[in-house]
Amino acid sequence: MKSEKDIDLSKLSFETKRDINFYIKEKFKDSSKFTQSQISNIENVAKSLEEGYPRDYLIGNSEFYGRKYFVDQRVLIPRPETEVLVDTIKSLNLSDGSILCDLGTGSGCIGISLAMLNESFIVFGVDISEEAILVARKNDLTYMKKNFFLIQSNWASCFQENSIDCIISNPPYIDKDDSHLADLKHEPLLALVSELHGLEAFEIISQQAKQLLKKDGLLLLEHGFDQSEHVEKIIYKNDLKLIRKIKDLSGNDRVILAQK
């Protein structure tokens, strides 16, 4: 038997050391004794981390709004800045029985968090990707919310006119030529890239919102740090009212709240 001290971390970067310690805490009950095969596993994980493979895929879960969600390469790893969508819905005090729709649900983290805010909400988690729906289903089975429903659909095309109280979405919004994509190569392109310089999903979702939201229904969108003005124009083009812009921790407008 070997102990944590027998694993040579000296040549690893600060970030890899931090992540490998996190991995060990998550995966092993007792870090004072390791078998040789566990040591090999940890060394392989360290190598993958050094090569830029995301820690949360290696651990197999990610934290969002204080809860753990299963993640793998079929879905985007939830980002902390996306939690502001849930905070915003919480602050709006929507009526009991409201129908909410999380478009592009991925792991299901937004939709399930919304379903937990109020048992009387009816929340739909929608994704076009069958693979993402399978991951979201796994998370749905963990939390077993009776008011959360998964649907495979191209955005909200499966809903009827004037039927939804609130559409929430963190859609793909990166331009296909954006150099940042090189750092995100392990996550699904479908979750990251949108046509029309990253704006196509906003165009489609805003058009659908105009049709599918009930009177005074709300649309809440996360967007890129430099897309606020573009998304605002799309909102006005679709005859929606701008209610509020919300900043991220770096002071950039990152979320837009609009109303039918």
Ligand SMILES: C[S@@+](CC[C@H](N)C(=O)[O-])C[C@H]1O[C@@H](n2cnc3c(N)ncnc32)[C@H](O)[C@@H]1O
């Ligand atoms: C940025 S990810 C967001 C995932 C998750 N909601 C989150 O915030 O972590 C965008 C999601 O939109 C989905 N998506 C892309 N195109 C779509 C479409 N046409 N209709 C529905 N979902 C789509 C992707 O599969 C992906 O899961």
